[in-house]
Each structure stands twice: as C-alpha cells, then as structure tokens.
Amino acid sequence: MTTTVAPTSATAPSGKSPGGSGKPKAAKLVRMLPLSPAIGLMLVFLAGPILYCVYAAFTNMALTGTGAANVKFVGLDNFRKAFSSGAFTNAIWLTLVFTLISAIIGQNSLGLGLALLMRKSTKVVRNFVGTAVIGAWVLPEVVAAYLLSAFFNDDGTLNVMLRAVGLPGQDWLYAAPIIAVSLANIWRGTAFSMLVYSAALSEIPKEIEESAEMDGAGGWRRLAFVTLPMITRAIMTNLMLITLQTLSVFGLIFAMTRGGPGTKSQTLPLYMYEQAFSFSQIGYGTAIALVMLAIGAVFSLIYLRGLNSEAA
Amino acid sequence: MSRKRFKVAAVASALLLAVTACSQGSTTKQPDAGSSQSSGPAHIKIAYQQWGPGVVMKNFLAGVKSEYEAAHPGSQVEIVPVVASENDYYTKIQLMMRSPNTAPDIVYEDTFLINSDITAGYLKPLDDYIAKWDQWSQFEDTAKGAARGQDGKTYGVPDGTDTRALWYNKQIFAKAGLPADWQPKTWDDVLSAARTIKQKVPGVIPFNMYSGKPMGEASAMQGFEMLLYGTKDTLYNYDQKKWVVGSQGFKDSLNFVKTVFSEGLAPSPKDALSPNMGSKVGTELLPQQKLAIDLDGSWIYGNWLKSGAKPWPQWSTVLGQTAMPTQDGSGKGKVSLSGGWTWAIPAKSKNPDAAWDFIKTLQTQKNAAKYATDGAQIAVRKDVASDAAYKSSSASTQFFTDLVSVTVYRPALPEYPKVSNEIITAMESVMTGQTSPDNAAKNYDQAVEGIVGGKDKTTTQSTGQ
Numbered sequence: 001m002t003t004t005v006a007p008t009s010a011t012a013p014s015g016k017s018p019g020g021s022g023k024p025k026a027a028k029l030v031r032m033l034p035l036s037p038a039i040g041l042m043l044v045f046l047a048g049p050i051l052y053c054v055y056a057a058f059t060n061m062a063l064t065g066t067g068a069a070n071v072k073f074v075g076l077d078n079f080r081k082a083f084s085s086g087a088f089t090n091a092i093w094l095t096l097v098f099t100l101i102s103a104i105i106g107q108n109s110l111g112l113g114l115a116l117l118m119r120k121s122t123k124v125v126r127n128f129v130g131t132a133v134i135g136a137w138v139l140p141e142v143v144a145a146y147l148l149s150a151f152f153n154d155d156g157t158l159n160v161m162l163r164a165v166g167l168p169g170q171d172w173l174y175a176a177p178i179i180a181v182s183l184a185n186i187w188r189g190t191a192f193s194m195l196v197y198s199a200a201l202s203e204i205p206k207e208i209e210e211s212a213e214m215d216g217a218g219g220w221r222r223l224a225f226v227t228l229p230m231i232t233r234a235i236m237t238n239l240m241l242i243t244l245q246t247l248s249v250f251g252l253i254f255a256m257t258r259g260g261p262g263t264k265s266q267t268l269p270l271y272m273y274e275q276a277f278s279f280s281q282i283g284y285g286t287a288i289a290l291v292m293l294a295i296g297a298v299f300s301l302i303y304l305r306g307l308n309s310e311a312a
Numbered sequence: 313m314s315r316k317r318f319k320v321a322a323v324a325s326a327l328l329l330a331v332t333a334c335s336q337g338s339t340t341k342q343p344d345a346g347s348s349q350s351s352g353p354a355h356i357k358i359a360y361q362q363w364g365p366g367v368v369m370k371n372f373l374a375g376v377k378s379e380y381e382a383a384h385p386g387s388q389v390e391i392v393p394v395v396a397s398e399n400d401y402y403t404k405i406q407l408m409m410r411s412p413n414t415a416p417d418i419v420y421e422d423t424f425l426i427n428s429d430i431t432a433g434y435l436k437p438l439d440d441y442i443a444k445w446d447q448w449s450q451f452e453d454t455a456k457g458a459a460r461g462q463d464g465k466t467y468g469v470p471d472g473t474d475t476r477a478l479w480y481n482k483q484i485f486a487k488a489g490l491p492a493d494w495q496p497k498t499w500d501d502v503l504s505a506a507r508t509i510k511q512k513v514p515g516v517i518p519f520n521m522y523s524g525k526p527m528g529e530a531s532a533m534q535g536f537e538m539l540l541y542g543t544k545d546t547l548y549n550y551d552q553k554k555w556v557v558g559s560q561g562f563k564d565s566l567n568f569v570k571t572v573f574s575e576g577l578a579p580s581p582k583d584a585l586s587p588n589m590g591s592k593v594g595t596e597l598l599p600q601q602k603l604a605i606d607l608d609g610s611w612i613y614g615n616w617l618k619s620g621a622k623p624w625p626q627w628s629t630v631l632g633q634t635a636m637p638t639q640d641g642s643g644k645g646k647v648s649l650s651g652g653w654t655w656a657i658p659a660k661s662k663n664p665d666a667a668w669d670f671i672k673t674l675q676t677q678k679n680a681a682k683y684a685t686d687g688a689q690i691a692v693r694k695d696v697a698s699d700a701a702y703k704s705s706s707a708s709t710q711f712f713t714d715l716v717s718v719t720v721y722r723p724a725l726p727e728y729p730k731v732s733n734e735i736i737t738a739m740e741s742v743m744t745g746q747t748s749p750d751n752a753a754k755n756y757d758q759a760v761e762g763i764v765g766g767k768d769k770t771t772t773q774s775t776g777q
Contacts, residue, residue, distance in 0.1 A: 063406040064425065065726045068432030081762055086755055174582050258526070261585055262744035278399045278525070279733045280406065
C-alpha cells in the first residue's frame, strides 16, 4: 500500500527561522510583492467567511421570520441561550464521549497496536492487514456509513454473528447509538493513526532497541521506556490531528442515525446543523460553531503543551 | 521556533475550516430586480416540493404549463421540483429566495410557513394584482385570510385546504370485534380500540400518529395539535396575544404520545422516525391492510386514485372515517385542524407579472377543480365546492368537508414555525423514552419563552382562540 502518509512533523529538520537576518525593509517589501495575490485571495475567501461567521454568531440572523429581514446585533444572547439549554449540554457531553471513545482511546491505541504488531510480522500479514485497514479509510464517508449501518442494524451482520454464538443481540443504532457511531468512527479512522505510528516507529534506530535488549530489558519495558518516549512527538501530533478531525465528524453520524433517536447521538456538529438549517436559526448555529472552535482550541493547547515540554 | 509557529498556524486553520462550514450568503435586502416586463415572452421558474412517489402535482403543473405556453407563444415555463422532505424543503426554498440569481418566480408555500417568510421579506404582496382579478371573489373568506400577513396584505393564492380525522380499516375492526360504524367519544375510546386490536389481530399496527422531527410539521399538526386542541388548552391566547406555556393539556397530549408508543400501539419509534413515514403509511401500511387506525389528513386517498402513487380502488369500502374526539368528549366533541398551501411570488422574482399570469392560469375554475379532485383537496373556491363532479369525487369528500365547521387554524404568526420545531422536539424525546412528558413540557416552556422574548410574553391561560 502506497497511500500518502501525513508527514510527522516530528522528524522534519528544524532550520533557523528565515527572514530574521536584518535585510533592508524595502527589499523585504519587494519580496512580498509576488505573494500579494495569493494573500489577497486567502483574505477574501478564507478570512472573510470566518469574520462573517464571528459576526453572525452575535446576531439573530435566521432563514425566515424577523431574523431574515432585519439582522440585529444581540450581543451574547446566542451563547446565553446555548449554555442554558439542555439540548446543547447534551450535545457537548456526547461530543466529548464520542471523541474520547473513538479518537483518543479507539483510533489512537488501536493504531499504535497495529503499527507495533506489523513491525514484527511477516510481509504477507503486513500487506494483508495494511490493505484491510486502509481500505476502510479510503472508502467515502457516506459509503462507510451505509455499510456500518447495515452492520449494526437490527438484522445486521453484527447481530447475526452474536446470535450464532448464542449471545443476545440488540438494536445497536437504536439502543446504543453513540456506541455504534463511535465504533464506526474507530473502524474508519484507525488507518490514519496506524500510518502515522508506522512512520514514526520506522525512524527509531535499531541499535537503540538492541542495546536495551542487551541490557536485559524485556518486551514491555522496552516499549514503555524506549519505544514510546522516542515517538512522543508523533503521539502528540497524531492525538491533536485525530481529536480535531473527530470533533467535527458530521457525515458519518448524520448518515447512520441523523443524531437520533431523540438526541441520543446528536453531537455538536449535528446540533449545529439542526439549529441552523432545519430550524433556520443561522445566528445561533454559528454561535455553536464558535463554541466548537473553543473546545478544539482547548484540546490543541493541551497537546501543544505536551509537545513543548517534551522538546525542552 | 518556526516549527512551533507552523504547528499553531496549521491547527488554527484546521479549526477555522470547520467554522466556515456554517457561514453563508448575505442577508441584505435588495430592491426588486426587473420590476415590470408584463408584455412579451418570459421565462418563469416554478418551485414546488416533490417527495415520495406522488406525481399529482407534477402532472397537474405539466398540464398547466402546456396550456400557458400555448396561450403565451414564446414564453417558457420551467418546473423546478425541489426534492426534499418537509423541513428540508422549507430550508431549500428559503435559501433560493435569498438571492435574485436563484429565486424562482413562483413558489409553493405552506400556510404554516408563509407568515414567517412574509416577515422575512421573501414574498411580494399581491394586492395590486388581486384588485384587478375578477376570480378572487370566488374564494372562501377563511382561505383568503390564510396568506394574509400581519400588515394586512395578501401574499399568496390558496389552492386548497384540508381537514384531519381518524381513518380506520373496517375489515380489521371486524376481526377484532369492533363496530363498522366506529364513533369514539374520548381519547380513551381510541386507546381501548387500539388495545383491542393489538390483542386480537396480531401482526397489525393498531394506531398511527405522526411524531418526531423527521416528519416535521406533519408531526406537530396532524399528531400533536389534533390532541392539544381537543383539551381545554391551546398554543396561543388571542385575547392576551401571548403564547401559552405550562398547560395541563400540553402534558396530557405528551402523555398520550407516550402511551401509544410505550404500549406498542403505534409503529416502533424507529420506524416512526423515518422521514419516509408519510408516504409509507399512504402507499404501504394502509393499502396492505397492516394499519388499523390512522390519524391523518383528508388528502391521503389521493394516493389511491388512478392517478395516485398506489392505486387502490377498494379503499372506499375498506376504510371508514370518523372524527378525532376531544380528550373527554367535552366542547364540540370532535376536533380538526386545517392548513393548506398557497402559490406565492418571491420578492426577488425577475418576472412577477408573468408569474401572476401563470398563477391565474393555475386557478381557473377548471384547473382548480381538477387539482381539488386529483390532489384530494378540500376546495377553497365556491364554484368548485358546489361543483357536482367535485362533491362526488370521493367517498370521503363530504365527511371531510363537513369537518370545516369544527376546524381550527394554527396561530398564523411568524413565531409559529419555531414553536412547531419545539413541539416536535418534545414529542421525539417522549416517544423514544428519553424524557418524561413533564420534563419535555418544561423544556418546551423554556424554549418558547426564549423564542418570543421572555416570560412576560407568555401566559398560562388558554382561554380564547
């Protein structure tokens, strides 16, 4: 499998920061000139919508009713409404559960485990497992969601297998929807972590592990004190990327459960969609998007901290 | 250092990409583009909802299109079916009407939404046109009011109305030992009939009411409000001009929802929460005799006409109709709600004059009678209502037309669609067992206070409709 591997920036060479070496200002400006069209486009098409979003979050903008004819500034009303609403707290809680189960625990440890095992296995096994895992990742989101809802369905593959070995099945998508979508996200996303870790592990010089072995360190000790510390940067980078990806997962959940039944799998992106586009409240929906941004930022800060303390 | 800065930038841009997903076009109002091009050929776009297998509207519009194009040589009528379920349809036409580039020239608007879209400035007042139209006097007064904004202007031409009641399968009733001429007097009568069927006729769904978010306004109106307006409470107090919260009737109605779903009298909540439930009831469950009692609209027999999605000529003998009773038989003893759809012209239409010409063609006596018959509508034109062919067009027309005497209209206010969303959210949380009826009612009260702007704009008294 030669799918592109996201470069683990842990291994990128770190040069000195350019442009700090005291060139005359005029020369600097001339150098900037060829870049200006690109910067202009970025400002118009990236920064523009973002600023508009921030603005919309503080208004009563809507698709119909008064909020559509006269857009008014309403201060922090949208945020006040969100934090006093049970549906919003429910969505935050489900988002955290979904992220914790499917990304931080599921994809991350399964990906690491697979990468470690594949290092030791024969080429045939490695190719087979690699193809299977990456196949799940290559599938378009909606196709994957469709396959998985067939798998978790009341008469689906999972229940057929459970019943074959005498275990009671249950209607996963109805009784435990957040577990079902979390498992689906693990199935779909593990390949990414596996690739990141495979790349990081291949960078560890053989000599270090061999010398640890000579010193009498067993398998688990080598893993805990040699291998893992050497890939901390990859772990942090991977955690950060999959956390941010998972926080904003929409299509998979929407296609599998539409956030239901009730609101039992309605994570923040689905709640935002419902409020903005089903219930026409654009302003409120945008405010929820900003809250999502804040949650993502908190996670990133934690991981960045982890990266820096390791680098020090 | 540069590496760290790069990383921060990468994270920031990844986050921001997620936010931009929610941004969308400008809302600034623009003056009507291309105000008048009355004479000469024009290109008109008509947007209507196409969902499920029904083709009545599609065929009707195709017929009127060729009639119009023959009478206006050179003109072109483009029919734009918006393929979407109930709530998605509203969102899609609202997005279309926001920009002159995408606005259709004629849009099919549900009366439930029209006040909200009028307030949003999406629609053009039709008073100038109507003043010169000799056919307007043929419309019933209640129907004329259906598309009137709070400014007193008229924004839409209604093409029909509807009433709601219980449809029941006489053959299943016979198997369960229930009377063929069923006349429930209270909610308990309905429930006990459903329980009898569950016990005696296995494999049949005893009772269906639409509920939850996927069915949108159908859940709120056909389902919930048919219950609520049979209690002593209402949604809106017209005397005080305030929305009603904390009413016992609201909780009782939610308790009814809880009863039918938790006792297994209704379809499983999972099936009931499919967005296709509406067409499934009309084209599968009822014709295949898998459903005994259905709380539904006057129009569903349209599915079983020759022109319908699932021709079923036996329906008129197999199915009976009876009025939905009030909670304990008090008041008028029965309850019905009415809505309907209207043809409207978006404010940003490029050809409003040609669009009006087309609406006039849609609403000739001949075409109105054709749609009322094929589309299973209750006529809103007096000359259609008295038309002998219309009166005898189906076995249920007389029954549903008589319900007009007890029917209730939804509060025609711009806030109504938002309130309706809170109703279906409450229903869904109760039918799935996620929330108790009392708590769901409490959440609804809180949400309504938020929608109308504070506790002082709500009341706990329901008197006066």
